[in-house]
Amino acid sequence: MTTPVITVMHGAVGYDGRPVLRDISLTVATGEVVAVLGANGSGKSTLIRTILGLVPLSAGSITLFDRPLRRFRQWHRIGYVPQRLGAGSGVPATVREVVASGRLARRGILRPPGAADRAAVAAALASVGLTDRADDPVATLSGGQQQRTLIARALAGQPELLVLDEPTAGVDAASQEAFAAALRGFVDGGGTVLLVAHELGPLRPVITRAIVIHQGGIAHDGAVPEPAGHHAAPDHDHVHPHGPDEHAGLWS
Numbered sequence: 001m002t003t004p005v006i007t008v009m010h011g012a013v014g015y016d017g018r019p020v021l022r023d024i025s026l027t028v029a030t031g032e033v034v035a036v037l038g039a040n041g042s043g044k045s046t047l048i049r050t051i052l053g054l055v056p057l058s059a060g061s062i063t064l065f066d067r068p069l070r071r072f073r074q075w076h077r078i079g080y081v082p083q084r085l086g087a088g089s090g091v092p093a094t095v096r097e098v099v100a101s102g103r104l105a106r107r108g109i110l111r112p113p114g115a116a117d118r119a120a121v122a123a124a125l126a127s128v129g130l131t132d133r134a135d136d137p138v139a140t141l142s143g144g145q146q147q148r149t150l151i152a153r154a155l156a157g158q159p160e161l162l163v164l165d166e167p168t169a170g171v172d173a174a175s176q177e178a179f180a181a182a183l184r185g186f187v188d189g190g191g192t193v194l195l196v197a198h199e200l201g202p203l204r205p206v207i208t209r210a211i212v213i214h215q216g217g218i219a220h221d222g223a224v225p226e227p228a229g230h231h232a233a234p235d236h237d238h239v240h241p242h243g244p245d246e247h248a249g250l251w252s
């Protein structure tokens with residue numbers, strides 16, 4: 001059996017006493033690419049932020065790389081791209097500087113960057129297709145390119161687990177394709193991915209498993225649901241993880 005990277009057992013989360021997630025149990029193993037799907041406000045971001053220790057559990061337990069979350073310190077093993085950070089808005093940093101900041105957890109703030117740091121930054125820039133923009137201020141990039149910069153920053157840290165919150169939301173088609181290719185390269189190198197998505201688009205072939213959050217619980221954990229409109233396909237197995245009240249096209 002492959003090593004579990006993430007284990008959540010009977011996890012419950014709420015804000016100000018208002019429950020958002022209840023009795024969540026899941027395991028993500030090395031090499032999996034897991035998409036967390038669900039309607040707006042269903043708790044997808046809350047789930048991944050809880051896994052990263054950013055939101056406290058009200059019940060249950062979490063382990064990362066086989067260590068209880070409260071004792072986990074090896075954060076360099078995890079790259080996190082939060083939802084819509086707005087990289088560089090008002091900040092005159094170049095793309096390369098933002099990506100290089102992803103090395104800090106690895107090299108420590110006081111040690112100057114070495115050849116390994118520069119190589120990791122160059123590889124991360126290339127993997128998202130931004131080599132030719134490396135010395136431009138981030139603020140001059142499109143929203144999709146800024147999002148790619150943040151993904152490159154996470155990749156530059158050479159993490160084993162990449163956690164991404166809606167990496168392709170509002171991102172142009174070229175950036176979505178570039179991101180799918182970068183993700184494929186990361187996974188081929190042995191990486192594990194947990195991402196929140198609204199629409200899978202070009203990511204669909206890279207995803208190995210889908211978890212659907214509905215009414216605070218896991219409504220489906222398994223095959224990636226077909227896009228709406230594929231129900232008549234001959235190989236459709238009539239598994240309907242989504243309730244009738246959810247948006248059509250949620251998985252398109």
Ligand SMILES: Nc1ncnc2c1ncn2[C@@H]1O[C@H](COP(=O)(O)OP(=O)(O)OP(=O)(O)O)[C@@H](O)[C@H]1O
Binds near residue numbers: 016038039043045046
């Ligand atoms: N920091 C917070 N304080 C209080 N309530 C919050 C906080 N963050 C999220 N919520 C609430 O928790 C619920 C789940 O939010 P969450 O952001 O996890 O959903 P989501 O599935 O990621 O949504 P979306 O698809 O819109 O990003 C929502 O009702 C939201 O309003």
